[in-house]
Structures are given as structure tokens and as C-alpha cells.
Amino acid sequence: MGILKNNLILREATEADAAVILDIQECVVAELDYLITAPEEFNKTVEEQQEWIHKVIQSERETIVAAEIDGAVVGWIAFQTSSRSRLAHTGSIGMMIKPSFRNRGIGKALIMYILDWAAENPLIEKVCLGVLSTNERAIRLYEGLGFVEEGRKVKDIKFSEDRYADDVLMYKFV
Template sequence: MSISKDIDSYIVRIGKIEDAEAILDIQKSVVSEGEFLISVSEEFNKTSSQQKEWVQSILESENETLIVAEKDGEVVGWVVFEITKNRKRLSHTGSFGMLIRKGYRGLGIGKMLLKTLLEWAEKNPLIEKVSLGVFSTNHRAISLYKKMGFIEEGRKIKEFKFNDNEYVDDILMYKLVK
């Protein structure tokens, strides 16, 4: 499937293997912020070759996708949709993760990426349900997901521990696309 949209000088398109370094750079940057991802800096040590292998595996799958947003030739955000492989009873569903480079958040990039992902999922004959998990403290993301029609289906209480007295719930959300 070919996806390429030019929206307000941002290009939203299917990722390419050449995007692997930029995607990894955004991951490392967001991990270092310590606010939005499970991993902390000292445990996130993905190499460039591992990242390229991961991107390649997504691109080769009919039921997974990687979509990037770029501005002036620079990847500034991305969303990935992955399925649980080799599980027939889960083949109709998958989950996504999305990262936007700091400085580009709040500009509608996440909405563009998510809208494109949902359009892709609706056209995919296998995918019926799109899911995600989000920190309960990530209010901006939760607001976007709700605006895009996602519904909270559960919550893992105190799932993440930031320090001795600070816990965050994992909010599980979904949207049916068929």
C-alpha cells in the first residue's frame, strides 16, 4: 500500500529502511526524557544494525506498518503497528507505539500519523482492532487517542514504578476498525 500525504509542509509516508537511524535517534531522545517510555536510558541500547533489522521486518510484513512524518527531509515522528506473530487467535489485532521528536509535539503530527495508521488498518483485510498502552500521566496523548475514537478498556494499576513513592498506571485503549 502506498501512503504519502503532504500536510502543512509535513510529509506523512510509509517508512523506509533508510529511516532506521532517524527513528532510532528519536527513540533515544524520548527515552532520555524519562517521561513517556518504559525503558530508561541505561537499559536502552539498541544498535543501528538491530534497528535496521527491526525496521526491515516491519516493512516485510503485510499486517504491520511503519509510518513516518518528515519536515524538510528530516523524520520528526513515527508510528509503528505490530501484531503478535504466530498467534492465530490474535491475528486480527495489534498495537501501536508513536514517538514525536521534542520541539515538534503539539503541532498535530501525532494526529496526522494516527489518522494515517487508522486508514491503513481499515484497509487491511486482517486487522479489526488497534490497541495501545499509555502512561496515565501522558494526558496529551490520552486526549488525542480519545479524540481519535479510542476507548479505555482497562488499567494496570501501579504498573510502572518511577521511584520509591511514584507509580504510574498503564491505561489500555483500543479502537475497532471493522
């Protein structure tokens, strides 16, 4: 399924997208402020990324969606679930957008796509996410789309000797 709006196409990602998805991850990790992963800890290969994408697209309870503008992937979102039966009705999203393409509605479009997908999937009832408390713009976006904070892991992320962030846990029932 694809959506076209202002040159934005949302489509299921494929293994052929692995290199560009990996490139976007590397850019976001290098920014230091939005992820738990430190740049020196991020060392995925294109082959590992291809395997991950393959696993996700083979699952009826998971998906990965690419955001394309003028033929180039500029962002992506993944919805992943647990293999445990008591958690099978819920899953988490992770999303990354190239820095130069932020603040254009791409993140909102990706999340809305996942929420629609989850609502149509009879196996999914709850969409979850974690976001650093320092990422106020993302928190406002999630709240605007109906996500609710369900808890915090206080000072869970340590950037430096005296700089921390909470891991804010949010959810939305679909």
C-alpha cells in the same frame, strides 16, 4: 502513499530511516516520563533498528510510517501484530515524535494514517495501544480519535520509591 499538509509528509519508513528513528527513540527515552524503558536499558544499535524495520515492512499485517517535515524525519508510528493466530486480527501502535515538533498535529496525523491503513487492511480489526496515565495530553488525543480505555495495569510503572503510573490500555475497532 504520502500525505502533504503544511509541509508534513507521511510515508512508509525504510531501513534507511533507522538511524533517525533510533535518535528519536533515544530522545524520548531520555525524557523519562513517557516510556516504560529507562535510559540505561535502551541500547539498540542502528543495525538492530534496520532489522526491526525490515521485519515490519515485510509483513502484510504491520507497518511503520515516518513523519517528515522539510526532508527531515521528525516522528514515526509503528503498527505491530502478534504471531499467534487468535490475535492476528489485532495489533498495537507505538509512536514517538521529537520533543521540539510536538503539539503541531503530527501525532494526530500519524494515528489517523494508521487507522486508515488498518481499516483498508482486511486482516486487521482492532488497533490497540498502551499509554502511561501520567501522559494526559496523549490520552486526550487518543480519546479524541475514538480510542476507548479497556483496562489499566494499576501502578504498573514505578519511576521512584513513591512515584508510579498506571499503564492505560486503549483500543479502537476499525
